[in-house]
Amino acid sequence: MRAEGFGGDGPKNGEAEFREFAIGRWPALVRFAYGLTGDAGHAEDLAQITLAKAYASWARVRRADDPDAYVRRILINAQHTRFRKRRIREATGPRLPEPATADGTDALDQRSDLIAALLQLPPKQRAVVMLRYWDGLTETQAAAVLGCSVGTVKSQASRALAKLRTSPLLQDGSLPC
């Protein structure tokens, strides 16, 4: 018997396995998404669409060498897609663009200086920072998630750190510069 057999009628099926995976990863995914979006509402939505996509491709996700890395990649791609769509809408839409934090005023108020500074970085640098310094991935692992070279991860991380060091948002002594 395996742990997953509890409460089930027999061997764990794919859906039960997915549910267990989703329950275990949800908080970390929402936090990761918050690091990319800076908005709690958007973060939950992004985590939800990420897991929905993982569900739709569950056979592939569970076969992956590192399912967590696979899911991080889905999340980052989903965020890039949202970012691109928003830029297009802002550029071509007949109406005024929606504020980026339409649903997150509370979250915005509570957002830390570091997260605010992170949001000033280009999306790829933000993703590198999250993967390297929040997820604790190595440069090689981060490169695999992002589908780019180790050299790119190194340079993006270096540029991101340099920008964060000079960010006016972090000049209040909260991070020694």
Place this chain on the structure above:
Amino acid sequence: MLNDETLEERLHQDLDRLQPGSVPMEALIGRGRTIKARRRAGFAAGLAAVAALAVGAPAALSGGGGSPATSGAAKRQIVLASGTIDGKTWSFVTEEPAPKGGCPGVSGRWGTTRADFCLGLMPVTTDPVSLSSGGGLSTVNFFIARLRPDVDHVTVTGTDGGVQTPAVATVSGNRYELFALPAKQGIARLDAIGTAGKLIAYTIPYNEPEHARSLIQLWYPAGSTPTQAVVKQIIFSGTMPPASTPVTATVDMGPFGVCLLVSVPQGLDGGSKLGPDCHSLTPPDPTSLTSLRSYPIGARKLFLGEVNTAVDHVDVTFSDASTTRLTPIRVGGHSFVVTFVAAGLDYGVVRAYDASGKQLAALS
């Protein structure tokens, strides 16, 4: 100087403060199935296009005309229900025609918050109403109540005391009430009113902490009164290595049934809240251990569930052949067992015994 270590430390400090609610499981699975169905439909359309090209190309080459492959009729969106929360409009929208091979999907929307539901996946029960919910845990929760044929409508009493009767919408021959509530508000009571205008039954849902979801386990016939008092008790409180992170397991019992909730504070990938898992007030059969479940917490697990009150103790044998004996904890006339499972270990066999030492049940 901002370096790798200080950045890592600050990121953890800031992000771990964010406390996500429970996973909107049904909503995300519904959304996942819709994605799957769209992919299948796209694949089928692709095959049709290839087939059309295969048929049309030789005809075109010989001077004849081939029919262009089309992607089918244009989709149109239909608003099934709408209202306002905090001055912003929420709505439930469905697409027609439904994706081929997919389910009749309905999407709840409020600003950028969105929850997709697959109506075909909603449980068909003998209950007067089955309820699904999902949405932005910090913004708005969307609810879909599927009505049994003899139910005319449902009235919803919120935890703020407000009563509403959402309009009934018919999708694919089934009737639903679709509504939204602010995420901080739960459902205090649902009344199922029959076609004759009289109350058939009512339920008192379990509202997750912070009202992330309202779960229904029990329906009470009109005229009956629930007898189960509300009891809430922590049955497990411990710390998990390596960071001595506290973990608690709570039993929440009342007219809504029996609910188990595992809480893990911030800072763990394992989650801040697992469950709740709710069931009716009827205790498990003495010969059954199927209500026992494991809750993943990082690399470890919490093994938890209800057993029959005739169970005196439960022996759990782990994958390293070690055995631990669990004595049931009594709460409100029910019995529960709980234990931590070390990292890297799994379960072997679980056996339940009565006071005389007779084995009542085994799970292996």
